[in-house]
Every structure is written in structure tokens, then in C-alpha cells.
Amino acid sequence: MLELEQAVEKILASIPAPKSETIPLREAHGRVVAEKILAAIDLPPFDNSAVDGYAVRAQDVASASAQHPVTLQLAGRVAAGEHFDGQLSPGQCIRIFTGSPVPPGADAVVMQEDTKAEASRSNEVQILDSAKPWENIRFHGEDVKHGTLIAEPGTRLGAAHIGLLAATGVGQVTVNRRPTVALLATGSELREPLSETPSTSSASSSTLAPGHIFESNRAALTPLIATTGAIPKIFPTVPDTAEATRAALARAFAECDLVITCGGVSVGEMDFVKSAFEELGGQLDFWKVAIKPGRPFVFGRLGKKFLFGLPGNPISAFVTFLLLTRPALLRWQGAANISLPTSFGTLAEPFSNPGDRRHFVRVTMDRNGQVHSAGTQASHILSSLALANGLIDLPPKTTLALGTTAKVLRWE
Ligand code: AMP
């Protein structure tokens, strides 16, 4: 039986180096930067005013106060997008707005609230407060200097990165390609969820024939795949026959870069994924990973493509996706950070794992950081997963006391 970290390492070692493409910045949210991006300009690009007011020479207004205003001659106006051509002379000021370039000769801006302009004397302004040199001026290059690194390879672009890149004039970025990921669910018992909302009255219990269940793994895994940046592609459910499994895998491998299956990977006589994959020429690693839920897990390679065979039980599929497949989807895109987001909380009750495998326990962490069990932990119980907002990694044969600080692994 493999430890989780060994299994992840084996998977990551097989993932090829990413390939890049250049795309418009506006489509780059969540994409992984492929090449260093250096700032092409200073930010701000020019000295500019932090307020609406009057650009002045600080020495001219050094004595100004409400009791003893200094009167300056209004020499011009610089609206947003404009600039002042001349030079500010002693005794002059210029009307200026937030973000407008500071006129040459000015070394401070007095905010509008500290000035008085009289309609009858339209070319004069009274300054009611002194200004220190460079007061209310934002300096060119104080945010970003031309030539500095603003995005590193491996960074997944968030809204803030995108804002910074746009501010320096970047309109397109070279990012790594995203894998298309086939999502297959195997099991003759699986039925598609209904296209109409099922009635809760007992008369309509005919929605499922005896022995059938609604398929749920593809539904839950699709958003998990999408949030890695990979492109999920949902395939029809696959009945438990060798022929159907082979045909479905062949199609999935032809159309996608990576294939995720769920179900059909244990040792039951109806479990066809492994044999079908090998018949297609795939090389298989079948592991029991020492985690609960989710022990049986298949990883395989077919040419340059990969199979991730998840167990069928919904919680096992969910957890093995997060722990063993998600890192690979991120690495395929060259992401530097492939870990799940984490938060730290305090156990609000004791947690016990009497077993000999690590248990990834569904928990609910509240606003105050108190961590509670999300309910029944069996691998088919979806309601506790829906209540949970994280997992804690509970080592084998361990009890963690109430009050212990715990790392909570999150997926959203
Ligand atoms: P298997 O791994 O195929 O033996 O499936 C284990 C359990 O998970 C069985 O109870 C299946 O009915 C259930 N199961 C398998 N695949 C799915 C699925 N896609 N959606 C919901 N339940 C599933």
C-alpha cells in the first residue's frame, strides 16, 4: 500500500512539461503564466495629483492659513488626460484633478477643500493651508519600476494580477495550455439525473427502477476540474461490460488529454476499467493508497495521455480527485502551487481515527474557526459532504483532543 505523498509524487513525475499559448489578457483569469513578465513602463507613468485641488509651489504657500490666506494667480487647468505645457511661475497655481499630471514647476497640490475661489475674481485662488514639498503628489514609478518582474512563470492569474498587468499596458499573455479532461462514470446502475425537478410526492417514486441510482460523480467532479483551469468534458455513463468500457475509454482518449473514470476499479468481477485500459495499450499502475476514503486508485499512461481511475463511491471519488488528481491537472498547466487551499481552525470536539489509514474527515469550520465533524463519515454519505467545507487529515490510530489546532483542506 502506498502513502499518499508517494502516490502523488509518482503521478507528478509522469506529467509532461507544459506547452504555452498566447491569449488576450481578458481571457486569462485562472491561467498559469508561462514566461516572466517584466513591466514595460513605470507605474504611475508620470507624477500626478492624489487629490482634486491646485498645483502650487510649496514655498509660495508656506505661510498660508485660514486666517492669512495666500492669493495665487490661476494660470491654467489640467483635466484628466491633459497635460500642462508651460512652467508654473512664482505666485501661480493650476487647477488640477486626481490623476492629472503635475505641471512642471509645481511641487505640491493643495486640496480643493483648503482653497477658496470667488466668482468675481475668476483668475485668482485663495490658499487656506500650507503644503509641504511633494504633498499630495504620487510619484512616477513608485508603484512599479520599468523592468521589474510583475508575473512569474507558474503563477495562476487572479483578478488582481490581471489588473496589474493591464495597468502596465499588457493586453495579451503567454500562458500554459489547459488539458481537456474526459469524465466517465461506469456502472450499469447509473441513471442520468432528471431534466425536470422530481416531485416529492410518493406517487412519483417511479423515477428510478429498483437497483438504479442517479449518477452524481460527474456532476460533483465537473466543477472541481473546472476550478483547476482544466476543461472538463462529460461523457455518457458506461454500462458494466468489457465492450462498452473499452469503447468509452477509446473515445475519451481520442478526444481528450486526460481521462478520469469513476467506479469499476476495485476487484469486483464487474470492474472493467483496468482490463479495458490495458487492452487499449495502456500501461497501468494500480495502487491501494493508504487513505480513507478512497483506497483503490488507478493511474495509467497511454502514450502521452493519462488515466485517473477513481473509486465509484461518491466521497471516495471526491477525495481522491482532490488529493491525487487535482495536483496533476495543475501541474499539467505548469502551476507552481498545486496544494489545496488551507485554513487553520480549532477542533470544537475530539476527533478519533482508530484505523490504520489516514482518514480525511469531512468537517465544517465556522466563522470563528471552530471545527466540527460534518456528520457521518462513510464513503457513500453525500449529505455530510454537502455540509462540510473542508477535510482534516487525521493520522492513523490517533485521537486529537478538543482545542487542538488543525489544518483544514478546502476545495472552494
Ligand atoms: P464501484 O467502484 O463501481 O464498485 O462503485 C462503488 C459504489 O459507488 C457503488 O455503490 C456504486 O453504485 C456507486 N457509484 C459508482 N459510480 C457512481 C456514480 N458515478 N455516481 C454515484 N454513485 C456511484
Ligand code: MG
Ligand atoms: Mg461499479
